[in-house]
Amino acid sequence: MTHPFRTAAVIGAGTIGLSWTALFAAHGLTVRVSDPRPDLAEAVDTALAQSAPHLATLGLDVTGLANRVHVAADVTEAVHDADVVQENGPENLGFKKELFGRLVEEAPWHALLLSSSSAIPATAFTGDLRHADRVLVGHPFNPPHVIPLVEVVPGEYTSEDAVQDAVDFYTFLGRTPVVERKEIPGFVGNRLQHALSREAAYLVQQGVVTPDDLDRVLTRSLGIRWAAVGLFLGQHLGGGPGGYRHLVGHIGASMGELTPGEPSKRPEDRLRVVEAVEKAYGNRSYADLAEERDRRQLAVLRALDGTTGDTHTNAHNEEN
Incomplete structure (x- = not known):
């Protein structure tokens, strides 16, 4: 890693953002969360409590999880000393253009700026930005604290150092980053x-x-x-x-x-x-169905991790 990751900012605290928050904290990062929702503190507490059993199943120490997570007053406070920023806002081009325009100015110069964008490529919202070399997509699958895959999709202006840092960051989190070398709406x-x-x-x-x-x-x-x-x-x-x-x-x-x-x-x-x-x-309620989904997904992951060898390991290592 070009820079160590100690502090993370999570911008947008919907389902994806809250899941990222729990995963980041479980790996020892200090996390600052920003979202205009009025129930942000309550939503964070609930998400951490719901995620803790899943994270413990993955072998992570969830002791003091909430102590590492802080509710920020706004985006500026969330990113002021961040090593990495994970954006999880609306799938709206105008929103992302405005937000990343702020992020490149307000986050530290070394901060890796990642978007959880589901379909919009990074070049679409960074074309007019200075310092777009540290912006790229890190698209997870719901919920990212359970599902390992992260699609790492650099934009036209993203540097190779930023791509490698993103791969290193998600690997540090126990995720499986796959670098996609050509932007296409919706990714793979x-x-x-x-x-x-x-x-x-x-x-x-x-x-x-x-x-x-x-x-x-x-x-x-x-x-x-x-x-x-x-x-x-x-x-x-x-x-x-x-x-x-x-x-x-x-x-x-x-x-x-x-x-x-x-x-x-x-x-x-x-x-x-x-x-x-x-x-x-x-x-059946959303909460009930989601909990059953995640228990089953974790069971599949445990079964796959328990097999001898990984069919895709060599190909993955060669790619990254």
Whole structure:
């Protein structure tokens, strides 16, 4: 690391920002949180209490977690001595342009400026900024204190030192950073998720399957395989001894004739999918469903971490 990370600023305390806050504090960082929400102090306390069992499951010491987290009066106070800033504001280009314009002026010169942007590339909100060399996207998946992946996406003006610092920072946090070398809206994870979500909505609209049964298809087949080996390795193995080349030349030929479904954009058709999802899951609270999700995700991670060897370790090390 070019600079050690001791103090972090979290800008935006929604679900993602609060999760980052807990993870940062669990790794010993002093964390200052800024958000205009009137219940900020209460929200931070609740998030730390809810996250602590998950963090303890990951082997982290959560003793005194709240003592390392401080509610800042505003952005200026949050970032004044920060080594790293993680922005988690609205997915709004104008907001990000204005905020990062402040951050490059008010944060220390060495501070790494990261955005949790889900779809907007860094170049889109840093094109007119001075010192944009230390700004880049660090896109997590919800909740980041549980899900390891962080997409590290440099902008056109991001320096290689900042990219390496971001990789080092997220690695220090026990995350799995993947550097994506070409900016594209939505990055990789959300583009894949969107493609699958679009087909899922089409299948529900067509009456092929209900939302809960579609979820069973994923959790009892593809989800297990993808969690274990990913997509391309799964397909390589699916081709048998001939590997991916055999798959593409044989099964791939017939699968290539399938046309992805295009879900209707008519309000009444979209509403039908919404109502179907609510019928499947609306009888349980968000808090209950989220807690079950995170317990299951942690169980999957423990199972994967307990296997001998990591299929992707060598490729990851070579990339980073």
